[in-house]
Amino acid sequence: MLLHGADHKKRDILFFSLPYLTVYVAFMVFPVVYGFYLSFFDWNILSTKVFVGLKNYVEAFSDPEFLSSFFHTIQFVVISTPLIIVVGFIMALIAVRPTKTGRISETVFFLPYMLSTSVVGTLWAWIFQKNYGLANQLLKSVGLSPLGWLTDPSIAMTSIIIATLWWTAGFNMILFSAGMKQIPEEIYDAAKIDGAGSFTTLTKITIPLLRDTSLLVLVLQIIASFKVFGQVYVMTGGGPYGTTRVLVQYVYKTGFSYFRLGYASAMSILLFMVILLVSVIQFLRKPDETQ
Amino acid sequence: MKKPFDILGKLFIVFLIVLWLAPLIWLVITSLKSENTVMSDTLSLVFTPTLENYRKAFASTLLGRWMLNSLTVAVVTTILTVLIDSAMAYVLARIPFRGRKALFIFILAGMMIPFEVLIIQLYLEFTTLGLANTLAAVILPRLALPIGVFILTQFFRSIPLVLEEAAFIDGASRFTVFRTIILPLSKSAVFAVAIIAFINAWNDFLWPLVAISSSEKYTITVGIANFQGTHGTEYSLIMAGALLASVPQIIMYLLFRKNIVKSIAMTGIKE
Amino acid sequence: MKRMTGLAIALLLLVSTVSVGAQNVQKPLEITFWSLFTGGDGEFFDAMVKEFNASQNEIVMKTDTVKFDNYYTKLTAALAARTAPDVVVMHQDRLSTFVPSGVLLPLDAYAQRAGIDLSTFEQAPLNNCKIDNKLYAIPLDVHPIIMYCNLDLFAKAGITKLPETLSELFTAAETIQKKTGAEGIAADNTTATYKAYTLTRMFLSMLMEQGVSVFNADNTKANFNNDAGVKAYQALSDMVNKYKVTPKGLDYDSSVADFRLGKAGIHFNGVWVTGLFEQQPGLNFIAVKFPALFGTNAAWAGSHTFAIPAQKSIDEKKVMGAMKFIDWMTNHGYLWAKAGHVPTRKTAVDTKEFKSLPHRADYADAAKYVFPTPPTSKWPQCYDTISDSLEESIALNRDAKTALTRMEQTINEILKK
Numbered sequence: 004m005l006l007h008g009a010d011h012k013k014r015d016i017l018f019f020s021l022p023y024l025t026v027y028v029a030f031m032v033f034p035v036v037y038g039f040y041l042s043f044f045d046w047n048i049l050s051t052k053v054f055v056g057l058k059n060y061v062e063a064f065s066d067p068e069f070l071s072s073f074f075h076t077i078q079f080v081v082i083s084t085p086l087i088i089v090v091g092f093i094m095a096l097i098a099v100r101p102t103k104t105g106r107i108s109e110t111v112f113f114l115p116y117m118l119s120t121s122v123v124g125t126l127w128a129w130i131f132q133k134n135y136g137l138a139n140q141l142l143k144s145v146g147l148s149p150l151g152w153l154t155d156p157s158i159a160m161t162s163i164i165i166a167t168l169w170w171t172a173g174f175n176m177i178l179f180s181a182g183m184k185q186i187p188e189e190i191y192d193a194a195k196i197d198g199a200g201s202f203t204t205l206t207k208i209t210i211p212l213l214r215d216t217s218l219l220v221l222v223l224q225i226i227a228s229f230k231v232f233g234q235v236y237v238m239t240g241g242g243p244y245g246t247t248r249v250l251v252q253y254v255y256k257t258g259f260s261y262f263r264l265g266y267a268s269a270m271s272i273l274l275f276m277v278i279l280l281v282s283v284i285q286f287l288r289k290p291d292e293t294q
Numbered sequence: 295m296k297k298p299f300d301i302l303g304k305l306f307i308v309f310l311i312v313l314w315l316a317p318l319i320w321l322v323i324t325s326l327k328s329e330n331t332v333m334s335d336t337l338s339l340v341f342t343p344t345l346e347n348y349r350k351a352f353a354s355t356l357l358g359r360w361m362l363n364s365l366t367v368a369v370v371t372t373i374l375t376v377l378i379d380s381a382m383a384y385v386l387a388r389i390p391f392r393g394r395k396a397l398f399i400f401i402l403a404g405m406m407i408p409f410e411v412l413i414i415q416l417y418l419e420f421t422t423l424g425l426a427n428t429l430a431a432v433i434l435p436r437l438a439l440p441i442g443v444f445i446l447t448q449f450f451r452s453i454p455l456v457l458e459e460a461a462f463i464d465g466a467s468r469f470t471v472f473r474t475i476i477l478p479l480s481k482s483a484v485f486a487v488a489i490i491a492f493i494n495a496w497n498d499f500l501w502p503l504v505a506i507s508s509s510e511k512y513t514i515t516v517g518i519a520n521f522q523g524t525h526g527t528e529y530s531l532i533m534a535g536a537l538l539a540s541v542p543q544i545i546m547y548l549l550f551r552k553n554i555v556k557s558i559a560m561t562g563i564k565e
Numbered sequence: 566m567k568r569m570t571g572l573a574i575a576l577l578l579l580v581s582t583v584s585v586g587a588q589n590v591q592k593p594l595e596i597t598f599w600s601l602f603t604g605g606d607g608e609f610f611d612a613m614v615k616e617f618n619a620s621q622n623e624i625v626m627k628t629d630t631v632k633f634d635n636y637y638t639k640l641t642a643a644l645a646a647r648t649a650p651d652v653v654v655m656h657q658d659r660l661s662t663f664v665p666s667g668v669l670l671p672l673d674a675y676a677q678r679a680g681i682d683l684s685t686f687e688q689a690p691l692n693n694c695k696i697d698n699k700l701y702a703i704p705l706d707v708h709p710i711i712m713y714c715n716l717d718l719f720a721k722a723g724i725t726k727l728p729e730t731l732s733e734l735f736t737a738a739e740t741i742q743k744k745t746g747a748e749g750i751a752a753d754n755t756t757a758t759y760k761a762y763t764l765t766r767m768f769l770s771m772l773m774e775q776g777v778s779v780f781n782a783d784n785t786k787a788n789f790n791n792d793a794g795v796k797a798y799q800a801l802s803d804m805v806n807k808y809k810v811t812p813k814g815l816d817y818d819s820s821v822a823d824f825r826l827g828k829a830g831i832h833f834n835g836v837w838v839t840g841l842f843e844q845q846p847g848l849n850f851i852a853v854k855f856p857a858l859f860g861t862n863a864a865w866a867g868s869h870t871f872a873i874p875a876q877k878s879i880d881e882k883k884v885m886g887a888m889k890f891i892d893w894m895t896n897h898g899y900l901w902a903k904a905g906h907v908p909t910r911k912t913a914v915d916t917k918e919f920k921s922l923p924h925r926a927d928y929a930d931a932a933k934y935v936f937p938t939p940p941t942s943k944w945p946q947c948y949d950t951i952s953d954s955l956e957e958s959i960a961l962n963r964d965a966k967t968a969l970t971r972m973e974q975t976i977n978e979i980l981k982k
Contacts, residue, residue, distance in 0.1 A: 013466045016389055023382035023401075027438035033402050034415035042413070047942070048645040049666035062982070067975070097307050104307055110551060111311050114318070117543040117554075119497040121519040122536045126321050128757075129529055133814065137320050139812035140337040154755045156960075169317060174558065181559035211654040230408045233499045237519055242756020243814070244957035251410045251500075256415040259504065261946045262662070271411040282406035334825070421642045507639040509603075527822040 035275070036292035042269035047262040059269035069270060070249035071245065072253035075160070079249060080228040083164045088220055090168060091175025096205075099180045109180070124237025128153065153239050155248040163247060166234055171227070175220050177227070182216030183209065222281060229278050250274055325534040332530045347534035354531075357538055359510050360517035363429060364496055367513055371433050371495040372488050378437050379487060380480070383446035384472050389457070398447070404440035413504050420505065424499070430515065431505045436495055442487040445560055448481035450476060484555030489550070496543060514539045593625040596886045597650035600628055602869075605840050609904040616900070617893050624886045644668040647784045649874035652887040655702060657693050657868035658948075661940035664696045670873045670884070679888035686895070690868050690909045693937040700773045702870035703891050706898065706906035709931045710957075712856060713824060713832040713842065716849045721745045721828070725852070731858040734831075738810035741830035749810030754959055757816030760952040762793040763833055764801055765918035766865040768955060770855055771797035773863035775938050784941040785859040785980055790973040797966040798860065801955065806962045813960065824850075835867065836931075839905035839924055852924045854931035867933035869906070897963055900920035946979055 042059055044052040063069045098109035115123065130137045131152035139149035153164040186209065194204050210217075234253040235241065241248030250270070258267030321466065324332060325504055326343040331560045386398050412435070420431045453476065461471050477484065518539045521532060547554060570760030571746050602610045614626050617692075637659065643649040643661060655663075665670050676683060683691060686704070694702040702929075714727055719737075722744040728734040753763045769779055775793040779787065789797075797917060802813045824832035833855070842848055855864040871891045873884060894901070898908025899919035907929055908914055920926050938944055958968035 011467065012389065012391070016385055016391060018469075019385045019389070019472075020383040020397075021440055022378045023443070026378065026434065027404060029399065029408055030416060030419075030435035031438055034412040034419065035407060037415045038411065047666075048641050049663065067978075094310075097310070100502075104304070108307060108311060111314050111552075113555065114547060115314070115542075117300065117493065117547045118517040119518075119543075120499045121515045122540050125518060125536050126317055129324065130317060130320065131511060132529070133816075134819065135333050135529065137317075139336070144337050151814045153757065154816065165358050168345055169314065177555055177558045178561075187535070189494070220738060226406075226408070230410050240756050240758060240760070242760065242953075242956070243960065244761075244953040254410070255413070255504075256949075260949075262641060263940075264414060264418075269551060271414065274831060275408065275411045278387075278408050278411075279406050333822070417638075418640070421646060426642065427639070504638070507636070527818045 013147065028135030032091065038268045038271055038275075041265050042272050046264045047156065048264060049262075052265070059266045060273070062266065063270055063273060068245070068248075069116040069250075070255060072248050072250045073273075075246070075248055076229060076231065076250040078160060080225060082160070083167055083228055084221070084224050086164065087168050088175055088217075088224055090172045092179050094172060094176035095179030095183060098176055099183045109176070110273050112176050115170045116173045118170070121237055122232040123166060124172045126171075127162070128238045131162050138226050142255055156243050159239055159243060159247045163235055166238065167231070170234070175224065176222075177215055178220050179213065182198070182213045182248050186212050222284070225281050229274065229281070262273055305480055317549065317558065318416070321533050321537055322427060324530050325537050327530050329528060329530050333527070347530045348538065350531055351535045351538055353533065353556075354516065355521055356510050356512070357514075357517065357535060360512050360514040360541070361539070364514040367432050367498075367502075368492050368495040369431055370429075371436050372492045374433070374524075375437050375439050375442060375491040376488050379439055379442035380477065383443050384468075384476060386443070386447045387450035388415055390474075391469070401443055402440055403442070404438065409435075410500060413501060416501070417504050426505065427487050427507045427511060429506075429511060432498070432502050434502065436491070436498070439487070439491055439494075441561060442491065445487055446483050449480050454477055482556070483560070485553055486560045488559075489554050489557040491541070492546075574980070575881055582813050589625070593622055593629060594882060595625055596652065596883055596890060597627050598652040598654070598887075598890075599636075599650050599826050600654045601642065601656075602654070606837065606904045609901065613894060613897060613900050616897075617890060620893070624889060626890055631815055637727065644874055645915040647875065647877045649876075649882045651872050651880075652871055652890065654705070654778040655870055655872045656688070657702065657704065657870050658694060658938040660694065660701055660870070660872070661944065662942040664673050664701050665870075665942070669701050670875055670879070671701055671797070672702045672703060672873065672888075675884055675888050676700065676703070677874075679885055679892060681888065681892050685910055685912045687909050687911060687932045689933060689935050690866075693868060693935070694814065694870055698939065702872040703895065704868045704870045704909040705891075705895055706901055707868045707910055707932050707935050708836045708906045709834060709864040709928075709935050710763070710770060711852055711864070711928050711931055712851055712916040713834065713838075714853050715747075715824065715827060715830050715832075715838070717746050717827070718747050718830040727853060727856075728831075729856045729858075734858065735803070735808050738804075738831060740914050743808060745830070747827070748812060748823055748829035749808070749821045749831065750794050750804060751815065751820040751832040752804065753815050754805055754811065754956060755814045755816050756953070756956060757818060759817045760949060761817070761956040762822070762948070762952050763817070764955040764959070765948060765952045766835075767801060767833060768797050768951070769865045769938070770863055771858060772801060773865075774857060774859040774861050776861070778936075780941070780947075780980070781941040784939045784943075787973040787976040787980070792970040794969050798955075798965045798968055799979055800858065802962065802965070802968075805959050835934070836905045836907060836928065840903065843923065850924075852928050854928050854934065862934040863936055864931055865938075866931070868909070869960050906935055941980070943979055943982070947976055950975055950979060 023142055043054060043056060045058075046052040046053050089174060094108065094112045098105050098112060133139060133149065133151055136152070142149055150158060153159050190208060190212075191204065194208055200209070230251060230257070231249050234251060235247055235249050239247045241252050243280070251274070254267050254270045257270065258265050323339070325347050327341050328346060330346050331338070331341055382401070386394065386401075397486070401433070416435055420426045425431045457475050457479075458471050461475060496511065499515045502516045503519070506512055506516060509517075509520070510564060516533055521535050544551070598611055598959055600607070607752070611628065618625050620644045640649065640653060640655070641663075644868045645668065648684060649668075662671070681703075683700075687707075690707045691700075694700055694704055697710065712727075722737075722741045724737050725741060726733075728737045734750075741747055741795055751765070753759075754761045772779055772789060772793055775796065776790070777788060777793040779789055805813055820829075820832065821834065821838055821841070821916075823829040825848065826938040827848055836852070839852055842850055854862065871887075871894070873887055895910045895914055898910050898913030899916050899922070901907055902913075902919055902922055902925045905925070907925070908919065913919060914929055919929075938948070941947075951972065954968070954972040958971070963971075
C-alpha cells in the first residue's frame with residue numbers, strides 16, 4: 004500500500020479514468036447495447052421503428068444470403084487460419100536467428116503488414132488480373148494456361164487467402180519469434196549434448212514450449228479472420244456472383260445500401276456472439292492474464 | 295551430410311525472401327510503366343521508366359490532401375490514445391478500490407468487440423451528435439484501445455513502488471507522480487501503445503469509409519479504394535497511387551522497425 | 566476642437582453612407598446541394614454549376630461531392646434528420662425509397678411558380694419522376710444502355726448494316742470474330758469492381774421490348790418466368806455459351822477497356838462511356854440506341870434527377886432559388902451532354918450546341934424509349950440479386966427454365982419481406 008492519505012483518491016480515480024471510460028462507454032459499449040436493441044426492430048431510418056421481436060434473427064437463419072455470407076466467412080477462417088499460422092511459424096524459425104539472413108527475413112516478411120487493406124487489395128487485384136496481371140503472365144511464360152484468379156468461383160477465395168497470407172503472416176512471425184526468444188538457451192544446449200537433431204529439437208522442445216504463444220496466435224488469427232472485409236471488397240467485390248461475399252460485407256450492404264438497419268444489427272450481433280465465444284475460450288485458458 | 299541440407303535450406307530462405315518482395319517490386323515496376331505498355335499479356339521487365347503516373351496521381355486526385363488527413367488522424371489519435379489509456383492504466387495499476395478487478399475485466403472485454411459490428415450504430419450516433427463527416431468522428435471511437443490499457447497496466451505494475459512512495463512522502467499529488475515518475479519510466483510501453491495506435495489509425499478502412507462522405511476529407515485508405523473504383527483499368531496510375539499512399543508507413547517501418555517489432559511482441563508476452 | 570468635431574461628423578457620415586450602401590447591395594442567396602457525380606461526370610457538372618453561378622448574381626450554388634458508394638447512406642441519414650441540403654441529385658430509381666416517408670417536396674406547384682414549362686421535357690423520363698401522379702423530382706438526363714459499334718472492325722468484317730434484330734446481332738458478332746479475330750460483343754458478365762449490371766440492364770430491356778415488365782403491377786411478385794423471360798435469358802446465355810461472341814468472366818472495366826482499345830466489335834453499355842471513347846485516338850465508332858432485338862424499342866435507363874428535400878421549416882426563397890437552378894441546368898442540358906448523357910429537355914436537344922456534339926445526336930432518340938424500374942424500395946436489393954443470379958446462371962450455363970425459376974424464387978422471397 005502506498006503511504007498517502009485517501010484524501011484525493013476519489014477525485015483522482017475520476018480524473019484519471021473518466022476520459023477513457025467516457026470514450027469507451029460512448030463509442031464501444033453503447034453501440035453494442037444499441038445494436039442489440041435495434042436488432043429487435045425493423046427500421047429504415049426514414050420512418051419510425053417497428054418492433055418485431057425476434058423476427059430479424061429468425062429471418063437470418065432462413066436468408067440464403069446471410070447463410071452463404073456466413074459460410075464464406077467460416078470458409079475463409081477455416082482455410083486461412085492454419086495456413087497463416089504455419090507459415091508464420093516457419094518464418095519465425097528463419098527470422099529468429101541472429102544472422103544477417105535472419106534480420107533481413109524478419110524485415111521483409113513483416114513489411115507487408117504495415118500496408119493498409121486497400122493497398123494490399125488493390126495490389127493483389129492487379130497481380131491476379133485476368134489478362135495483364137503478373138500471376139497469369141508468369142503462368143503463360145512457362146507454357147501453362149491462365150487462370151481466372153478472381154473470376155473463377157473455385158479459385159477466387161483462394162486468391163483472397165493468398166493475398167491475406169502475404170499481408171499478415173509476418174504478424175504471427177513476430178509473436179512466434181518473441182515466444183521462441185523466451186525459451187532458455189540452456190534447454191537447447193542440453194538437448195544438443197544429448198545428441199538431438201534439429202528435427203527432434205523442433206518437435207520435442209520448441210513446439211511444445213510455444214504452446215501458450217500458439218494459443219494466442221490461434222485466437223488472434225481466428226478473431227481477425229472473422230472480421231475479414233477490406234481485401235474481399237477491393238479484390239472481388241464479393242464476386243463472382245456473390246461466392247466470396249463475407250458476412251461483414253453483407254451486413255454493410257444491408258445497412259448502408261438496403262437500409263434495413265434492424266436486420267443488419269441482428270446479423271452484427273450474431274457475428275459478435277461468435278467472436279465472443281472464441282475470445283472467451285482464450286480467456287478461460289489463460290486465467291492469470293486477468294490479474 | 296549437413297552441408298547439402300544447409301545449402302538447400304539457405305536457398306529456400308532466399309527463395310522465400312524474393313517471393314515475399316516480388317509483389318512490392320511488381321507494384322513499383324508497374325507504377326513506372328506507361329499505361330499502354332502495362333496492358334500486355336506477356337511478362338516484360340524491360341521498359342523505359344516514366345514518372346508520368348506519379349504526376350497524374352497527384353494531379354488527378356486529392357492524394358496530398360488524403361495523406362494529410364491520414365496524418366492528422368493518425369497523429370491526433372496516437373497522442374490522445376496514449377494519454378487517455380495511460381491515465382486509465384494508472385488507476386488500474388496503482389489506485390486500489392472496490393470493484394477495480396471488475397473494472398479491469400470490463401475494459402479488457404472491449405478487446406472482443408469487433409469494430410465492424412459497431413459501424414452502423416456508430417454512424418447513427420455521430421449523425422445525431424452532428425459530427426458525421428468530420429475527422430473527429432474518425433478519431434474518437436479509436437481512442438479507447440483495450441490492448442493499450444492492458445499493456446500499460448501490466449507495465450506500470452512492474453515499476454517498483456519505492457519511487458512513488460518517496461514522492462508521496464514529500465507531498466506530491468498522484469498527477470505529479472504520474473507525470474514525473476510513471477510515464478518517464480514507461481517509455482517502451484508507451485511507445486508500444488503509440489505504435490499500435492498509429493498503425494491502426496493509419497490503416498483503418500471500414501470506419502472512415504462509412505464516416506466520411508466528402509472526398510476532401512477522405513483518409514488515404516478510403517481515397518485509394520475510391521481511386522481504384524474511378525480509374526478502372528488505369529493500372530499503372532493506381533499502382534502509383536497505392537505506392538504513394540504507403541510511403542509514410544514504409545519510412546516509419548524502416549526507421550522504427552525494431553521498436554515496432556517489439557511493440558507487437560509485447561501483446562503476447564506474459565509478465 | 567471645432568475642426569475635430571467637424572472631421573468626426575464628416576467621418577461618421579461617410580461611414581454610415583458606406584454601410585447603408587453596402588446593405589443595399591444584395592448578398593447572393595446561398596443554396597447548398599449534394600451531387601453524386603465523380604470522375605469525368607463530376608468535372609462536367611462542376612463546370613456547369615460554375616457557369617450558372619457566373620451567369621447571375623442572385624444565387625450562388627455550393628456543392629459537396631460524395632463518393633458514389635456512400636452517397637445514399639449520407640443522404641438517407643440527412644433526409645431523416647431533416648438536415649439535407651437545399652437540392653440534391655438523385656437517381657430516379659431511388660425515388661420510391663424516399664417519397665413514401667415524405668422527405669421530398671412535391672414540385673408541381675413550385676415548377677409552375679418558377680415558370681418551368683414541363684411540356685418542354687421529354688415526357689417519358691418526366692413521368693418516371695411522378696409518384697401517385699405528383700412530381701417529386703425533375704430529370705436532368707437519362708442515361709440509357711446503348712450499342713457502340715467499332716466501324717473499322719465492321720468494315721474489315723464486311724458488315725455494312727448495323728444489327729437491328731437478334732439474329733443480325735449474333736451474325737455480325739460471329740462474322741467479326743471470324744474475319745478480324747476481335748471480340749464480337751464486349752458485354753460484362755462477371756463481378757469485379759462492379760457487379761455484372763449490364764446483364765440485368767440488357768435483360769430488363771429485352772423483357773420490355775416484348776412488352777413485359779420485370780415485376781407485376783404492384784411489385785409483389787416477379788414477372789419474368791415466362792416466354793418473354795425465356796427468350797431474353799436465352800439471348801444472353803447464347804451470347805456467352807452458344808455463339809461464344811462474348812468471353813466468359815469478362816468484368817465491366819475489362820469490357821470497356823476492350824472496346825476502347827479496339828479489341829471488340831460491339832459494346833453494350835450506358836451512354837456515360839461516350840466521353841471516354843471519344844478521347845481514344847484512332848477509335849472509329851458509332852453509338853446508337855439499343856436495337857429492337859424483339860421487334861420494339863425499349864432500353865433500360867438510369868436517370869439523374871434533382872429533388873428538393875423537406876426541411877424542418879420550408880424556406881420558400883431557397884426552394885424557388887433551387888427551382889431556378891434546376892431550370893437553368895436542364896435548359897443547358899447540351900453542356901451536360903458532353904458527359905455523354907442524354908438531356909431530357911427538348912429545348913436543350915434542339916440547340917446547335919447539342920447537334921454539334923459528335924455521337925450524342927445519334928442516340929438522343931433513345932430517350933423516347935426509356936421505362937422506369939419498379940418503384941419499390943426493395944429495388945436496390947433486387948437489382949443486385951438479379952445481377953448475381955444472371956451472372957451465376959450464365960456462368961454455369963443453366964437452361965432458361967431452371968435459371969428463371971431460381972431467380973424468381975429468390976426475388977419473390979425479397980419482395981415478400
